[in-house]
Amino acid sequence: MPARRDSHSPSGKSLPERGLLLLIVLVLLQGSVLPLGAASSPDTTHNDYVDNPQEKEENYTKKAFPVLTLNYQYIQAPFEISLWILLASLMKLGFHMIPRLSSIVPESCLLITVGLLVGGLIKLAGEDVPPVLDSRLFFLCLLPPIILDAGYFLPIRPFMENLGTILMFAVVGTLWNAFFIGGLLYAVCQIQPANPSILHKIELLPCLLFGSIISAVDPVAVLAVFEEIHINELLHILVFGESLLNDAVTVVLYHLFEEYTRAGTVTVLDCFLGIISFLVVSIGGVLVGVIYGLLAAFTSRFTSHVRVIEPLFVFVYAYMAYLSAEVFHLSGIMALIACGATMRPYVEANISHKSHTTVKYFLKMWSSVSETLIFIFLGVATVDGPHHWNWTFVTVTVLLCLVSRVIGVVGLTYVINKFRIVKLTTKDQFIIAYGGLRGAIAFSLGFLLKKNLFPMREMFLTAIITVVFFTVFVQGMTIQPLVELLAVKKKQEAKRTINEEIHTQFLDHLLTGIEDICGHYGHHHWKDKLNRFNKKYVKKCLIAGERSKEPQLIAFYHKMEFKQAIEMVESGGGFKLPSAMPSTVSMQNIQPKKPPPAKPAEKAPSQLTKGREEEIRKILRSNLQRTRLRLRSYNRHTLVADPFEDGFDDLLIKKQKMIELEKKIKDMNNYLTVPAAPPDSPTMCRARLSSDPQSYRAKPESDSVPTFQVDLASPQSPDSVNVMDEFRRAGQQRGGERREEDQGLMMRPHKTGEGADGKDPQKLTRCLSDPGPGADEEEEDQPFLA
């Protein structure tokens, strides 16, 4: 994916890419050399400080004032952190510059390789590899951003619909994996023939512990790999949901086995307590998350005056949820997910558009950097860690992981399909089984093991790393071609249309109704009840102002309108039609069973062709000169359209549209704070210059069906009218509450051109003589009709 499009030589390694590589190498060297050089300085400064009080009294020799000193110790920790982050980001950039690499090899593999290289470099330099994958660092700093990002943007609907399936895979599947792997490993370790090997010393409980560590599907790895293959939503949410929810199981099993390794045995009571603990851990985690989420939502209700810190609340509350859950050894991941998912609908209704964008981008940025760092550190820790390679153990582990995953998925699917309406096919099962990747969480958990309790810790770590490498490299690289080969359904990229939204709601109500008629209190019934409860009580509390009463359909509609308005503005109000409506159907066309009032001479080209654009450009440019002369004498009665009729009509339309647009956007302030007036495009300024403000007046309100009547007495250029039509329609899209003004747009070129808006005469008159402040900025910067 070439990152640059400006003119550089297309040959393999162009200058800026070389520069980037050089930069990366420099950063690496700096990172490894500087600690070397600094190794000496800490001692000297420290000694100086210690000795100084004594020296002061005895012999204070005046040295020359040091112009330049080196004090690495002072900044060491932040410096190294920043260096790592910089390295990670540069790596990410680098990968996307190499054209075909990113499509063959998933990023995670590349990053691990880089980590290996860096670790190797550091080792070669003779330094101690910094203990980068320190468990505290990992669990408290690196993991939360990724999970929060996943939780905040979790697609709630498919998640909830498949919750039963996901829970089955997460809980039962992980339990099965843990016990299967642990038990069989123990058995294999015991069956070693005559020669007593180190394996004999491993007891059952450590094996089970190992099994529980290695059995959990890892969200980071799943995200990293699945993001690139774009499979359909169902499979994505199944595997991903499983990787998130199995955290509770992992936590409980880990603590359970760790606790009792010392004791050596596990009684039935302990198992029972373990089950209770599992419930506490998972439900407690979710509860903590929900509480913090509601707090965040409530806080965001009052932030309308200090919009700048809105994103901060989202992040801090979520992080607090995570930490609070970790205090009690509850599942921090589930807390984060619950917090993000809970607060999102309310927070998004309350915060401004800019804050929303900020939240989105910060989350994406942090999670991206975190993920990169995790993989690099995984590589570095591999080079570093004390390894103990034992062929049997490692190969058996890898094999068992694969086998148990497959058996688990197949078995569970068999049971699950009895309860699912839409069954999981074999292809689905294969992808789910194949997508069970292990990652850094397993490694960190293994790292946490204490050496005195687990003498074979190194062996465990080696095996874990091997499994992680295997899944990430082999499975990660091959899943993409397999998906293609098996023709698994891919994600649909289509934008959500309003019809789909309408029908989603309609279907919800329909299915709830059918369930009620059947007397079956199913899925839809409870969802409906929850929705009603939400609307009645919760939303009133948590959402500020008017938006609390807005039903979802309307919110969706306004959001869509707003997006299109932004799109329009960003495209310079030019000839680009709103993307959702690539055709020129107007409301006029949708009047069935009414005789056409008058046959309008509209013709409908689907897009304004390039030639047409050129023409209009020329006309508009020429208008500029001419109209400056005509400033005074305008009177709508004398307004004659014909000399440059085409361009003129366009100007009229554009101007009217821009005005409407501004009004709509001002209205939208209620919903999402947006700068009041979008910058005028040069087209519009020129349009204003060249037309008579007084010629626009709103037609008196009429409640009739919004028809667009055209007086045919005038010769109308087909295209201009059509464009007008299109803009009128576009204006109607933003109609909303301003519908009254839009109705009845009359166009009588011989007499007047009336626009729909007469409410801003000031603005218009101002434009005539002076484009106004807003206009100036745009005019110079943007090319005409960009």
Add this chain to the structure above:
Amino acid sequence: MGAFQSSPGQPEYVDLKEKTGFSISQIRVLHTRFKLLGHNGETLKRDHFNSIPDLACNPIRSQIIEAFFDRRNFRQNGEGPVDEIHFEEFLMVMSHFKAPSPRMIEERESVRREKLRFIFNMHDTDDDGTITLEEYRHVIDELLSLTEDLGKDTAKDIADAAMREVASTSMAHMEPDEFFEGITFEHFLKLLKGFEIELKMNVHFSIMDTPTFCK
């Protein structure tokens, strides 16, 4: 007890099973429900449906009830409304909400059509084969009917926008003198192409709770 015995002979059920695709146990459960709703009468009328308390808070209640009395949904190529329905017709309507069995992948398209046809019929209240703007507006009005103090125009806007969308997806170029009469079934299919309705429009019939009593 009405004319229908409490445990009718199997042949009737088998016959229904052929026609609708439900299993015997499902038919039995639905029959119990039918009798409960109709107070053990032989037919159901609209009032029986109206008396279901849970339906009261459903915004599109009247449309759902109408769907049960619409001959087009009885798969007998009839048209027009009826005033009362027998168990067979009840079952026919319910069969639209059956999940497609996984073996029916080839028939997925026809299942889709069938379900979308049901929804189309619900929208198209005057039986003319197209959903006009007015009818669509009515749909949206109903959907939003339970919201208080709604701006009257917003519903209209949404309907207009939706209608435009349909028109533009189905007919990219429109001559100005062409009129877009309404959404035909083909347009409707195209519109909801990505909607995967065969996966969504399903109700679980196999497990029924103890029937809740409607007064």
